Amino acid sequence: MQGGSVKNITIIGGGSAGWMTAAYLSKKNPDIHITLIEASDVPVIGVGEATIAHLSRFLFTLGLKDKDWMPHCNGAYKYGIKFDNWHNIGDEYWHPFEALPYYNSKTNLATYWWYDRYKYNRKSSRESLYTDCFFSTEILKQNKIPRVPGAQDYSDNFNVKAGQDHVPVRVAYAYHFDAGLFGEYLKNHLAKPAGVDHIIDNITDIERAEDGNISALNTKNGLTLEADLFIDCSGFRSVLIGAALDEKFISFSDTLFCNKAMAMQIPYENIETELQPYTTASAISHGWVWNTPLTSRRGTGYVYCDNFVDQDTAEQDYRAFLGEKRVEAFDVRHIDIRVGKYKNTWVKNCVAIGLSSGFIEPLESTGLHFIHVAVEKLSVALEGGFYNAGDRLAFNRYMTLSMEEARDMLSIHYSLTNREDTDFWKAVKYDTKMSDSIADLLMLSKHRFPNDKQGYIFGNNSWICVLNGMNYMPSSDPFLNIQPAEVQKQMGLIKAYTALRKKVGHQFPNHYEYLTKQFFK
Ligand SMILES: Cc1cc2nc3c(=O)[nH]c(=O)nc-3n(C[C@H](O)[C@H](O)[C@H](O)COP(=O)(O)OP(=O)(O)OC[C@H]3O[C@@H](n4cnc5c(N)ncnc54)[C@H](O)[C@@H]3O)c2cc1C
Known part of the structure; x- marks a missing residue:
């Protein structure tokens, strides 16, 4: 069957x-x-706490306001990611969720910043990109959030006065939250009240029709569930798409080597300083450690590759990084990671969404994003109450291209490293397989920062931040010919940013205080 009606x-x-x-x-x-x-006997994965700013579209569609759901899910704000020790030990760079300004120009501010630096031999450091070209980074560093009085949900927008102009600052934000509680919230406040039937039982057997479609699922308690469309959200088990339909799995392990994780939740010692409005991704000996501050606790985890380190040594390294004494009372949970995706994630009358469809590894926090965009696309495909082969093709193409884009983005976090302190870092530096589109990007970026890379997930700002952070800067001999007056004007915006931060910076609220005031009065 090519498609069908869906009731x-x-x-x-x-x-x-x-x-x-x-x-x-x-x-x-x-x-x-x-x-x-x-x-009831297959637990949920229980990690997945950091999101990216596109999630606001999902929340907006569901009519969810921050004040409604965040307190139920221990939610806090996330305005970007700080990367420690990725290019060299001791390095730091940022990926703020703020759009790079195009100040009366077709070229982004970062390009002028780079041009000014080399053409006029400025002493500005590589790290200054993050505070010069993004208004919010300096504010985040102080544990403050760039929320202005009367700010609406989903993003923070305001104007900076530069010369005669008002330049809009567009700061998108995301969240850290307890993904288990988020699921509970959606279940109890939206799905069940909207009439979704909820059954606790185990699928033990799948029936197929002659055309290969799934016709029914049989359960341990003797139920037979028929449907027009089946959605596989069974996690890494991929009960329908993999185990039953036997769709081919495309591994990304030649590009992304990490195949294990361990996670630990840590109570705060000082919430006011530790509740940072950003994720921290710290590279350590055989992978990296995440830190996601929620209102109730910090979530942490170590993502590593067991080809280079055994589990016990990895756990020792992880505990040492977090502070042996501080975490000695807490257990670690070990998780196997399967990096890659099913070739098609909509096959016959089965759509796989979530970990069952694939996973890229949590750096850049895209797991929940892929759920959101998959269901968004599926919902549009089903608008008329039916689908056809074209809907399936379009869905599969979209999911493949966006997951490959995430894989590519992650690949440069590893492959552009300068670290060689362990076999893991040597391997990712020399052996990471790069896609053609990354090869193109790297060639282009030798001469200038990307200016038109608006992909499925990441825009210019993301690519520029990571390339610069990994010391993949354009040539120090800019062949662009930009008029000095234009450079001066653009540099004026950087000055205006600095001046405004000095003037009103103290008005931006501390993250912890803001959450306390807004949600936990
Ligand atoms: C180490 C790690 C870190 C991550 N970090 C992030 C992050 O920071 N940000 C982010 O966005 N994402 C992250 N993710 C991804 C994120 O956790 C998942 O995308 C998200 O939680 C969705 O999981 P899921 O619902 O697909 O699977 P699960 O949570 O595994 O749920 C599977 C469900 O299927 C049910 N099930 C399984 N088999 C059967 C059966 N036979 N019959 C009936 N039911 C069955 C189970 O009972 C369970 O309810 C991370 C993932 C990992 C592994």
Whole structure:
């Protein structure tokens, strides 16, 4: 069958993917009846706390305001990512979620910053890109958030006066939250009230029709669940797309070597200083450690590759990094990671969403993003109550291209390193497989920063921040010919940023105080 009408959907899995899918479809496709089944004896993955700014679109569509859901999920704000020790030990760089300004120009401010630095032999450091060209980084460093009084949800926008102009500053933000509680919130406040049926049972057997479609799922307790469309949100088990339909899995392990993780939750010692409005990704001996501050605790985890270090040594390194004494009372949870994706994530009448469809590894926090965009695309495909082969093709192409873009973005975090202090860092430096599109980007970026790289997930600002952070700067002999007056004007914006921060910086609220005041009065 090429497609068909869809009146009933069955979702397998009650993790973040299952409940995000159920909540979204029950709101946007109300004529479709949805059943969600989850096994009581298969736990959810229990990690996945850092998001990217696109999530605001999901929240907006569901009509969720920060004040409604964040307190239920121990949610805090995330305005970017700080990377420690990636190019060299001791280095630091930032990936703020702020758009690079195009100040009456077709070229972004970072390009002028670079031009000014080399053409006029300025002494500005490589690190100054993050504070010169982005208004918010300096504020984040002080544990403050760039929220102005009366700010609306989903992003922070305000104007900076530069000369005669008012230049808009557009700061997008994301969140840190407990993904398990987020799923619970969506279940109890949206999906179930909208009529989603919820069954606790285990899928044990899958029935196929002659045309290869899934016709029914049989459960441990003797139920038979029929549906027009089945959504596989069963996590790394991929119960439908992999185990039943046997779709080919494309591994990304030749590009992204990390295949293990361990996670630990740590209580705060001093929440006012530790509740930072950004994720920190710190490279250590055989991978990297995440730090995601929630309002209730810090989430941490170590992502590493077991070809280079055994689990016990990795755990010792992780504990040493976090502070042996501080974490001695807390257990570590070990997790296997499968990096890659199914060739097609919509096959026959089965759509895989979440970890069941693929996973890129948590650097740059794209896991929940792929759930959000998959359900968004699926919802549009099902708008008329049916789908055809074209919908499936378009969905598969979109998911493949966006997951490959994430893989490519992560690949340069590793391959552009200068570290050779362990076999892991030597391997990622010399052996990471690069895609053609990354090879193109690196060639272009030898001469100038990318100016038109608006992909599925990452825009110019993201690519420029990471390339610069990994010391992949354009040539020190700019062949662009920019008029001095234009450079001066653009540098004026940097001065205006600095002046405004000095003038009003104290008015921006401390992250902890803001959350306390807004949500926990
Ligand atoms: C180490 C690590 C760190 C991560 N960090 C981030 C991050 O910072 N940011 C981010 O956005 N994402 C992150 N992710 C990804 C994120 O955790 C997941 O995308 C998200 O939690 C969705 O998981 P899921 O619902 O697909 O799977 P799970 O949470 O594994 O849920 C699977 C569900 O399927 C059910 N199930 C399985 N088999 C059956 C069966 N036979 N019958 C019935 N039910 C069944 C289970 O009961 C469960 O309810 C991370 C992932 C990992 C591994």
